[in-house]
Amino acid sequence: MSRIEHPELGIIECVRSVRARSIRLVVRVDGSLRITYPLFGNRRRAIDFAESKREWIERTRQRLKERTANYPTITPADIERLRREARAYIPATLERLARKHGFNYSSLRISSAHTRWGSCSGRNGISISLFVMLLPEHLREFILLHELCHTRHHNHSASFHTLLNRLVDGHERDYNRELKAYHIPRTK
Numbered sequence: 001m002s003r004i005e006h007p008e009l010g011i012i013e014c015v016r017s018v019r020a021r022s023i024r025l026v027v028r029v030d031g032s033l034r035i036t037y038p039l040f041g042n043r044r045r046a047i048d049f050a051e052s053k054r055e056w057i058e059r060t061r062q063r064l065k066e067r068t069a070n071y072p073t074i075t076p077a078d079i080e081r082l083r084r085e086a087r088a089y090i091p092a093t094l095e096r097l098a099r100k101h102g103f104n105y106s107s108l109r110i111s112s113a114h115t116r117w118g119s120c121s122g123r124n125g126i127s128i129s130l131f132v133m134l135l136p137e138h139l140r141e142f143i144l145l146h147e148l149c150h151t152r153h154h155n156h157s158a159s160f161h162t163l164l165n166r167l168v169d170g171h172e173r174d175y176n177r178e179l180k181a182y183h184i185p186r187t188k
């Protein structure tokens with residue numbers, strides 16, 4: 001692997017690969033480029049290829065920038081604060097909702113998952129990301145209810161949705177749509 005600083009295209013990481021059948025160009029999240037080319041290929045040709053894709057590269061970089069601009073960033077100190085808030089809020093609220101609707105869960109874990117708001121294991125162990133503390137109250141409860149419903153239906157079947165939708169007075173679709181506007185932040 002080699003890394004070159006191209007005068008117009010910026011940083012390009014060149015990777016010769018046994019598996020590559022042809023030249024493959026990727027724009028990474030930070031905007032840098034990565035070219036993978038076959039073992040018997042030649043690096044100069046790979047770079048020529050990237051140069052011929054200049055317009056596509058610009059467009060892709062622009063799109064990435066727009067997409068990640070909406071993602072907030074967060075510091076480790078913020079995460080500690082959220083963790084304290086989560087410990088004060090989640091166990092009590094989950095317990096209250098479980099009692100109210102007659103659910104049984106076996107354990108609760110407050111995670112720092114960046115990929116999902118919550119999960120429920122086959123043994124009804126519920127895990128909730130501390131980042132739910134960034135959501136408005138009704139969506140936070142919605143996440144907890146979603147996981148509680150999984151203690152009865154370990155899937156996203158029609159019965160699961162019927163149950164969840166009833167518990168949120170018919171707002172399941174609205175709430176899911178609202179949730180899409182929130183992203184779990186990246187750590188700075």
Ligand SMILES: [Zn+2]
Nearest residue numbers: 146150155156
């Ligand atoms: Zn689910």
